Amino acid sequence: MTGTGVEEHGVPPLQETDLLVRLRAGDERAFETLVERHHAVMLAVARTYVKTRAAAEEVVQDAWLGVLKGIDRFEGRSSLRTWIVSIVVNIARTRAVREARIVPFSSVESGSGQAAVNPDRFRGPDDAFPGHWNRYPRDWRSLPEEVLLGRETIAAAMRAINELPAAQQAVITMRDVAGWTSEEVCAALNISPGNQRVLLHRARSQVRAALERHLDG
Amino acid sequence: MAESGAHISCQEVVELVTDYLEAALPPDEAALLEQHLNFCQGCVWYVDQTRATIEAVGHIGTSELTDETRDRLLTVFRDWKRS
Numbered sequence: 001m002t003g004t005g006v007e008e009h010g011v012p013p014l015q016e017t018d019l020l021v022r023l024r025a026g027d028e029r030a031f032e033t034l035v036e037r038h039h040a041v042m043l044a045v046a047r048t049y050v051k052t053r054a055a056a057e058e059v060v061q062d063a064w065l066g067v068l069k070g071i072d073r074f075e076g077r078s079s080l081r082t083w084i085v086s087i088v089v090n091i092a093r094t095r096a097v098r099e100a101r102i103v104p105f106s107s108v109e110s111g112s113g114q115a116a117v118n119p120d121r122f123r124g125p126d127d128a129f130p131g132h133w134n135r136y137p138r139d140w141r142s143l144p145e146e147v148l149l150g151r152e153t154i155a156a157a158m159r160a161i162n163e164l165p166a167a168q169q170a171v172i173t174m175r176d177v178a179g180w181t182s183e184e185v186c187a188a189l190n191i192s193p194g195n196q197r198v199l200l201h202r203a204r205s206q207v208r209a210a211l212e213r214h215l216d217g
Numbered sequence: 218m219a220e221s222g223a224h225i226s227c228q229e230v231v232e233l234v235t236d237y238l239e240a241a242l243p244p245d246e247a248a249l250l251e252q253h254l255n256f257c258q259g260c261v262w263y264v265d266q267t268r269a270t271i272e273a274v275g276h277i278g279t280s281e282l283t284d285e286t287r288d289r290l291l292t293v294f295r296d297w298k299r300s
Contacts, residue, residue, distance in 0.1 A: 005243070031294045035287070036280035057286070064290055068297040115232075117263075122228040131226025137257035140269045149270055149276055157273045176274040182239065201235035208270040 016080045024072055027187070035064070038081055041180070042088045044173040048166040049092035050099065059095060063088040080178070085188040116205035138216055153214060159195070160210035164203050170201035171196060225249050230260045234267050 007201065022030035042063060066087045076082055123132050140148055142181035161169055161177075170189065174180040180188075186196050225233070225246075230253055236242045237250055254261050 026298050028291065028294060032248060032291070035290055037281065038279070039282060039286070040279045059291060061289060063244055065293050065297060068294065114235070119228070131228035132238060132258040133227050137235050137262045139262050140266050149273060154276050158277055161274070167221070171233045172274065176271050177277050178279050179275070197235055197239055197241060204270055205231070207274060208266055211270055211273060212266065
């Protein structure tokens with residue numbers, strides 16, 4: 001949207017191996033393609049370690065230089081994107097230690113009691129059907145696709161993600177924005193599958209609630 | 218989670234939905250949840266909303282870079298190439 005429109009639709013995406021060959025040969029377009037694919041995830045991961053967006057941008061810039069310097073040594077034992085994010089993690093962790101910041105993901109961050117849906121949407125313990133809906137969620141499948149997947153809805157989802165705690169933001173960005181598998185996320189962030197699911201659950205629940213506010217008014 | 222294998226409430230369903238969609242629920246809990254969905258339209262719509270949310274987030278796209286970021290990184294690239 002703020003890009004230069006280099007992502008051409010209808011053209012099959014370049015495979016990782018092609019990109020690697022071209023990047024090693026110093027092809028600038030290959031580098032740009034990689035940046036477009038992975039920058040958002042890198043930034044979200046960096047944000048879990050450092051305080052400010054500016055600091056995260058610096059980490060990611062250093063990581064790109066690390067990628068370029070290390071590209072000849074990359075052996076393809078992990079996927080390229082997992083390797084790239086491991087470089088972000090190393091640089092960010094070093095910096096976090098220097099800033100005396102705690103390293104994230106060692107435990108699930110605060111808000112563990114947070115409910116997926118506001119408890120007042122459910123009937124109370126004295127009701128004949130405790131824990132059942134007071135009022136059903138709406139049937140979004142009956143909404144026209146141009147509303148459900150419209151620009152304003154997507155923008156509302158983006159805003160909701162930006163407001164999430166950093167670890168949740170990183171996981172939902174990797175899984176649902178960039179299409180990483182849960183195995184890749186666990187490997188890149190060095191978290192357990194259970195921890196990954198808790199973070200994903202909180203993130204998706206918050207985004208759903210934001211879309212509900214947006215769509216149902 | 219479910220008491221004595223009886224049933225689960227809607228309030229429990231909304232906390233299990235991610236594990237369910239990730240196919241990470243133990244079989245007995247998955248069976249209870251599916252049983253619940255058989256008679257609860259509200260929860261069917263909730264699961265639908267969750268799937269729709271995943272789809273909407275999937276449309277955000279990763280390639281949104283500011284011109285400043287792009288220029289900064291291209292400078293990194295060109296400096297690296299020259300060295």
